[in-house]
């Protein structure tokens with residue numbers, strides 16, 4: 001699978017409700033979020049706006065422009081609402097058989113609505129398609145919301161990078177999902 005893969009429509013209420021049993025599956029529902037690859041450098045502005053509002057040390061336009069040249073390694077997914085406004089994004093690398101999630105962020109007014117979950121589900125599915133067997137990422141030790149999100153997808157703490165972050169200085173927890181093929185049970 002490549003960055004040109006088609007859009008995914010994700011209904012996160014059904015996604016989060018494990019009860020989504022046969023009757024829910026048989027009922028057509030409007031998608032909440034559209035998840036699709038970044039298709040043009042013009043869309044970097046949308047990512048930068050979310051990035052700058054979400055992180056104290058955001059990636060710059062130059063970093064993004066450099067990243068999108070690395071089409072065999074570096075991947076970007078955007079989450080859009082029904083009017084196609086970008087509400088979140090995730091960037092990740094696939095290196096050999098491992099995914100590394102670099103950045104994941106959602107516009108503040110769209111948080112706790114399943115956007116990051118929809119992005120993460122698509123990242124992990126794309127990772128399997130790209131041949132990845134495991135996934136890693138770093139997260140601030142104090143970022144309880146993100147930790148809870150990643151735990152729900154089966155990530156667990158694999159290590160600590162002391163003083164990894166600046167503004168403010170803080171340790172990073174290294175999270176790892178060892179087996180991308182195993183279905184994830186959200187709870």
Ligand SMILES: CC(C)(COP(=O)(O)OP(=O)(O)OC[C@H]1O[C@@H](n2cnc3c(N)ncnc32)[C@H](O)[C@@H]1OP(=O)(O)O)[C@@H](O)C(=O)NCCC(=O)NCCS
Nearest residue numbers: 054104105106111112113114115116117139145146148149
């Ligand atoms: C972390 C972040 C990406 C989560 O995005 P989101 O779209 O709000 O996440 P979801 O709605 O998919 O949340 C799924 C679950 O994760 C957990 N979660 C997410 N944010 C949480 C928070 N602030 N507090 C507690 N739990 C949280 C909850 O279990 C949530 O399920 P629930 O809403 O049913 O309780 C978002 O808060 C964000 O952009 N933060 C700033 C950037 C950042 O920290 N990125 C992560 C860097 S590693």
